[in-house]
Amino acid sequence: MTEAWLDGVAGALAEQGWLALDACDCLSRPLLEALREEIRILDRTDAMQAAGVGRGADRIRDRSIRRDRISWLQGITPPQTELFGFLEALRTGLNRQLFLGLKRFESHYATYHAGDFYKRHLDSFRGRASRVVSLVLYFNDGWRPEDGGALRVFSRDDDTRVCAEVLPEFGTLVLFLSEEIPHEVLPAARTRYSLACWFRQDEVPLPLSP
Ligand SMILES: O=C(O)CCC(=O)C(=O)O
Numbered sequence: 753m754t755e756a757w758l759d760g761v762a763g764a765l766a767e768q769g770w771l772a773l774d775a776c777d778c779l780s781r782p783l784l785e786a787l788r789e790e791i792r793i794l795d796r797t798d799a800m801q802a803a804g805v806g807r808g809a810d811r812i813r814d815r816s817i818r819r820d821r822i823s824w825l826q827g828i829t830p831p832q833t834e835l836f837g838f839l840e841a842l843r844t845g846l847n848r849q850l851f852l853g854l855k856r857f858e859s860h861y862a863t864y865h866a867g868d869f870y871k872r873h874l875d876s877f878r879g880r881a882s883r884v885v886s887l888v889l890y891f892n893d894g895w896r897p898e899d900g901g902a903l904r905v906f907s908r909d910d911d912t913r914v915c916a917e918v919l920p921e922f923g924t925l926v927l928f929l930s931e932e933i934p935h936e937v938l939p940a941a942r943t944r945y946s947l948a949c950w951f952r953q954d955e956v957p958l959p960l961s962p
């Protein structure tokens with residue numbers, strides 16, 4: 753990860769609150785392929801659990817809001833160790849560039865099967881200083897617009913204005929400010945694999961709900 757690359761990422765986050773980029777600029781293709789292999793294997797086992805909505809005791813599995821299945825990364829397997837090295841460098845780099853005081857990160861794989869979606873939401877409530885920067889990485893070859901499942905990004909100033917629809921194509925990486933950018937996952941028409949990560953300002957034990 754070069755300082756010039758970090759500069760670009762930090763600049764876009766500060767100016768527009770989000771950006772999409774090619775992960776091959778910062779992660780190797782063999783690493784991306786190894787992570788994809790992990791999620792494919794997890795998806796064939798009971799490891800992927802229905803995701804919840806809300807925090808703590810209010811947490812519920814509301815299938816009208818989100819339908820994906822998730823599995824938290826522990827950072828222990830070789831590909832996860834390498835990925836965590838990158839995420840840690842990104843955490844300290846963003847702190848250097850933007851003075852965000854990010855203390856740690858949490859990360860999970862997510863699978864959306866055909867028909868699954870995640871309605872418009874923020875990843876963190878403003879002022880909670882929990883999740884500050886969100887990252888999503890996609891693992892799907894040959895994704896076409898008619899496959900659905902795009903990440904719809906809304907304006908930070910007007911949550912009815914759509915800024916972009918990002919296709920979850922293999923190697924696409926999205927970063928955005930968790931407290932500011934509303935977003936949703938449109939219904940997928942085929943299996944959609946991704947990895948999400950949140951950089952947090954608090955130091956409570958992880959993984960946690962938002
Ligand atoms: O997979 C995506 O594109 C975004 C997922 C998301 O918004 C979330 O897990 O909070």
Ligand SMILES: [Fe+2]
Pocket residue numbers: 873874875935
């Ligand atoms: Fe989200």
